[in-house]
Amino acid sequence: MxxxxxxxxxxxxxxxxxTIMVLExxxxxxxxxxxxxxxxxxxxxxxxxxxTLAVYWNNHHHLFQVVxxxxxxxxxxxxxxxxxxxxxxxxxxxxxxRHLKSIAPELFYGGVVLLADITxxxxxxCLLRVNTKSDAISHVLGRGYRKPLITIAGNVLxxxxxxxxxxxxxxxxxxxxxxxxxxxRRIEQHLSH
Numbered sequence: 001m002x003x004x005x006x007x008x009x010x011x012x013x014x015x016x017x018x019t020i021m022v023l024e025x026x027x028x029x030x031x032x033x034x035x036x037x038x039x040x041x042x043x044x045x046x047x048x049x050x051x052t053l054a055v056y057w058n059n060h061h062h063l064f065q066v067v068x069x070x071x072x073x074x075x076x077x078x079x080x081x082x083x084x085x086x087x088x089x090x091x092x093x094x095x096x097x098r099h100l101k102s103i104a105p106e107l108f109y110g111g112v113v114l115l116a117d118i119t120x121x122x123x124x125x126c127l128l129r130v131n132t133k134s135d136a137i138s139h140v141l142g143r144g145y146r147k148p149l150i151t152i153a154g155n156v157l158x159x160x161x162x163x164x165x166x167x168x169x170x171x172x173x174x175x176x177x178x179x180x181x182x183x184x185r186r187i188e189q190h191l192s193h
Contacts, residue, residue: 003067006078007060013082014057020089021049024096042096045109048174049092055180056085056116062183065191066136067127074130077123084116095170103166110162110169114155121148140186147184151176 025046028035060081091112094105124141131137154176162169 001070001075003064003070006070006075007064010060010078010082011057014053014085017086017088018050018053021046021053021092024089024093041099045092045095045099045170048170049088052113052174052177053085053088055177056120059120059180059183062187063124063127063137063141066140066187067131068135068137069130070127071130073126074123077119077126081116081119081123084112084119087112087115100167103162106166106169107159107162110155110159110173113173114152114159117148117152117155121152124148136190140190141184145184147179151179154179 025042026039028039091105091109095109098105124145127137128142155173158169158172158176161172
């Protein structure tokens with residue numbers, strides 16, 4: 001199978017996920033600015049989820065720029081990644097409705113982020129396995145590629161902190177996005193050569 005089909009499928013699924021999230025946003029019940037202000041947590045968690053999905057999509061796109069081969073394991077790892085990110089609309093809606101009213105929505109959201117990071121790491125590992133050492137991905141991401149492991153450890157920390165104060169889960173996971181906002185520089189350098 002061509003890597004382009006994996007990319008196109010991933011693009012489509014992420015676009016649908018974002019569409020579902022925006023359709024979950026409901027207009028205020030009243031016509032006042034206060035009614036709009038009452039929805040601030042719903043809009044804020046939507047914004048965080050949108051940015052999170054954009055960061056995942058951007059890094060997935062950059063990752064596949066250096067991929068030459070895919071196999072069945074890569075396809076299943078990519079599907080697992082897409083399953084994880086497909087949970088964002090549900091987690092986003094639950095946090096938006098129940099923000100600061102209970103601990104479960106924020107911890108569930110943190111669990112979704114952790115699952116997405118683990119499955120992305122699994123995808124990278126499958127790509128490294130199927131693309132031999134002569135391929136660009138092995139040279140670019142083979143050694144010293146610690147971003148996924150750093151964020152997975154950070155996600156676990158975020159979940160632990162969430163038991164103390166639930167919003168810390170989302171705050172820490174959002175701050176961890178800073179590690180990923182700029183895609184892997186080694187990929188950029190490789191592509192420019």
